[in-house]
Structures are given as structure tokens and as C-alpha cells.
Amino acid sequence: MSDTPKKPGGRVAGTLSVRKAPENGEPVSSGRSRPPLRSGKPRTRPSVADAPPQRTQASPTTAVPAPASSGATGVRISKLMAERGLCSRREADSYIERGWVFVDGERVTELGTRADPGATITLAPDAHVKQEARVTILLNKPVGYVSGQPEPGYEPAVVLVGRESLWRESQRADSPRFSPAHLKGLAPAGRLDIDSTGLLVLTQDGRIARQLIGDDSEVEKEYLVRVSGTLIEGGLRLLNHG
Structure with missing residues (x-):
């Protein structure tokens, strides 16, 4: 008997188990077998470079102008x-x-x-x-009327506009007839104080208002001022400054 310890199953610890070769001299199979090599040329996979070129048709493109954007640009x-x-x-x-x-x-x-x-x-x-349907009215504003929003106790100048106050040359047959709709949306293009008299432009057309009182307007406005007494030194310069 040997003193070498054995593992369960009959194998000796620390030794290799070797299968005995058969007596006919054939090699022992390990349980896995490889298919025999075929004779002839080795089998190779086709290369991508060897493949015939394929034609690709580009999709047509259409130039579309960039639409207006509702974002923060522009x-x-x-x-x-x-x-x-x-x-x-x-x-x-x-x-x-x-x-x-x-x-x-x-x-x-x-x-x-x-x-x-x-x-x-x-x-x-x-x-x-x-x-083209919008109107512009030129009014010779008298003293005592305000140009735009009425002040307490006073009336706006637009109340002076009516069929009976039209200039007779504008009442010709080929002239547009006055309509109450012409008074809707009238706004003064400029301002005259309540104690001032002169030309006041009332218009429904924002284009005309911009040309007269817009920030980039080049229309000059002239004012005639009457004073009583004697102007102080530099008083005329102050009046010209506005």
C-alpha cells in the first residue's frame, strides 16, 4: 500500500492521469475531432477591394430659401x-x-x-x-382745442372735422366724399398746444405719420411766436431750441 493520499474517485493527489494507449498502436482521441483537410487550393474569403464597384445615384437637392424665423434671430x-x-x-x-x-x-x-x-x-x-382708403386731413386749428387726447374742460381738434367744414375745393364731384369712417383712427402727426393755432395734420396713414414725426424725419417745422414786452438775453436762442 502507498502512503500517498488519494482524492475521491480513485485519483492520487499530485499525479496526472494518463490514458493507456491501445494495443493496436492507434493514437488516442481526446474526444474532439477536426474535420480532415480538403485537398486543393485553400478557401479564401472575397476581399472588399476585389468586389466590382457599385454605382450610387445621388439624390437630387433643391435650393430652398431660408424661411422667416420666429426665433430670437433677425x-x-x-x-x-x-x-x-x-x-x-x-x-x-x-x-x-x-x-x-x-x-x-x-x-x-x-x-x-x-x-x-x-x-x-x-x-x-x-x-x-x-x-389707399386711408385719409389725411389738414386742419387749421384754432386756439382752445387740443391736438390729441382731450384735457378736462377742452375738446379735441378732431371735432372740427365734418362735411360742413370741408374746404370747398375738396367738395368737387371728382373728389372723394366725406364719410364718418374717415374720423375713425385719426391721429395727430405732430402736436400744437391748446394756446397755439396753425396747421395740424390728422391722418389714418402710418406712413405719413412716420414721414412727419418719425425719428428719421427730415421735415422741418416752423413756429411763429409773438411775445409781449422785451426778450431776456438769450431768450430767442431758448425759443429756437424749443
Whole structure:
């Protein structure tokens, strides 16, 4: 008997178990067999470089102009329209809501939409018809009337406008007839104090108002001032300053 300890199963610890070769001299199989090699040339996989080239057809592309954006880039279209003298900003918003504004040929209907400062802006024929229907009234305002919003105890100058107060040359047959609708939306393009008299322009057309009182207006305004007594030194300079 051997003193070497044995593991369960009959194997001796620390030794290798070797299978005995058969007597006929054939090799012992380990349980796994490889298929025999085939005669002939070795089998190779086709290379990608050897594959014939395939024609690919590019999908056609169409140049589409960038539409007006409602994001934070660009300038509001209503502001661009007012700056270009197309209409007032209030009128621009009204035209946009009605679908009468086109930016680079595309209709714009959303308020607040922005566009490139160099974009082409056009109006629909309906907008031009609307503008042609607007009136501008020239009034020789007397003392005692305010130009715009009435002050307590006084009346606005627009109450002086009526059929009976029209200049007789404007009542000819070929002249447009006065209508109460002409008084709607009239706004003074400039201001005369209650104690002043002279030309007051009342208009429904934002383009005219901008030309007369806009920030970039080049229309000069002249005032004749009468004073009683003697002007102080530098008084005329103060009056010229406004």
C-alpha cells in the first residue's frame, strides 16, 4: 500500500492521469475531432477591394430659401416694415394677421416673426387697397382745442372735422366724399398746444405719420411766436431750441 493520499474517485493527489494507449498502436482521441483537410487550393474569403464597384445615384437637392424665423434671430418683420415706410408697426401687425405680408416670397401670418434685415418684404394687393382708403386731413386749428387726447374742460381738434367744414375745393364731384369712417383712427402727426393755432395734420396713414414725426424725419417745422414786452438775453436762442 502507498502512503500517498488519494482524492475521491480513485485519483492520487499530485499525479496526472494518463490514458493507456491501445494495443493496436492507434493514437488516442481526446474526444474532439477536426474535420480532415480538403485537398486543393485553400478557401479564401472575397476581399472588399476585389468586389466590382457599385454605382450610387445621388439624390437630387433643391435650393430652398431660408424661411422667416420666429426665433430670437433677425429683426421683427413689423419693425422692418415701419422702418422702410411700408406702414406703421400697428398696421404691420394687422397685415401679418390677415396674411397680407410676404417675406422673400413666403407668406407670413405669425406675429413676432423675425427676418433678416436684408429680406425682401412685399404686400398683398388687399393691403394696398386698404392703404389707399386711408385719409389725411389738414386742419387749421384754432386756439382752445387740443391736438390729441382731450384735457378736462377742452375738446379735441378732431371735432372740427365734418362735411360742413370741408374746404370747398375738396367738395368737387371728382373728389372723394366725406364719410364718418374717415374720423375713425385719426391721429395727430405732430402736436400744437391748446394756446397755439396753425396747421395740424390728422391722418389714418402710418406712413405719413412716420414721414412727419418719425425719428428719421427730415421735415422741418416752423413756429411763429409773438411775445409781449422785451426778450431776456438769450431768450430767442431758448425759443429756437424749443
